Amino acid sequence: MKSLFWSILILPGTVVVFVPIVLLYFSFIVLGDGGVFSEYIFIRILGIFFVVVGFFLAGSSTQFFVRVGKGTPAPWDPPENLVVVGLYRYMRNPMIMGIFLVLFGETLVFGSFLLLIWFFIFCGANLLYIPWVEEKRLRMRFGKAYVVYTENVGGGFHGFHRGRGYSEILVYVFSGVVDDFVIYC
Numbered sequence: 001m002k003s004l005f006w007s008i009l010i011l012p013g014t015v016v017v018f019v020p021i022v023l024l025y026f027s028f029i030v031l032g033d034g035g036v037f038s039e040y041i042f043i044r045i046l047g048i049f050f051v052v053v054g055f056f057l058a059g060s061s062t063q064f065f066v067r068v069g070k071g072t073p074a075p076w077d078p079p080e081n082l083v084v085v086g087l088y089r090y091m092r093n094p095m096i097m098g099i100f101l102v103l104f105g106e107t108l109v110f111g112s113f114l115l116l117i118w119f120f121i122f123c124g125a126n127l128l129y130i131p132w133v134e135e136k137r138l139r140m141r142f143g144k145a146y147v148v149y150t151e152n153v154g155g156g157f158h159g160f161h162r163g164r165g166y167s168e169i170l171v172y173v174f175s176g177v178v179d180d181f182v183i184y185c
Contacts, residue, residue, distance in 0.1 A: 011074060012058060015122060016102045023114040047108025050101045057098025061087055065095075082142045084149055092155045096126055130155070 062073055064086045069079025073095055087094035100123055107115040138146045 012099055012102075015099055016106065019118060020103075020106050020110075020115055023118055024110055024112055027110075027112045027114045043111070044109050047105040047110075050105030050108065052105075054098040054101030054103075054105060057087065057094045057101065059098070061095035061098065064088060078141075082138075082145050082149065084153075088153070090153065092150065092153050093130060096130065100126075 064083050065071060065073050065079050068085055069081050069083040071077050071079030091097065100119075103115070103119040103122060107119050135150070139150075142149075
């Protein structure tokens with residue numbers, strides 16, 4: 001549990017809490033920027049919606065990393081098992097999609113141009129890091145199981161429309177093509 005606390009505090013905590021606080025302080029206090037969308041209540045409500053949905057995605061994904069994967073989202077304590085349940089049935093990266101939504105929601109709620117820049121920087125960095133670094137490491141760790149998973153489940157929001165989905169993965173597992181999945185019902 002101690003490792004989970006630190007992985008949440010250091011990784012998403014820094015991205016969605018600490019950096020935005022510093023940017024908002026700089027934006028509002030130093031620059032005197034009152035926010036581009038501050039007068040539009042609908043934009044703020046939409047931002048709150050994105051934050052709530054984002055926290056749901058990130059939180060439920062973290063739960064599966066701990067309960068099913070027997071690890072945390074942190075690189076220093078990765079899951080022992082490949083997680084293919086919950087939201088991972090439909091998309092490979094629900095946790096990072098959740099963080100993207102939280103950051104975009106914060107941008108809308110506070111109307112800060114600096115938060116918008118932070119959102120684009122963070123998204124861009126992850127859209128490069130995930131396919132070039134993280135997915136290569138996962139292929140090395142989980143082998144054929146991860147390859148079959150990626151062939152059947154998309155990497156982002158487009159994952160809902162791509163591939164054959166979770167049922168096809170189970171066919172591979174139960175037919176013996178892939179035998180190192182850990183299935184939890």
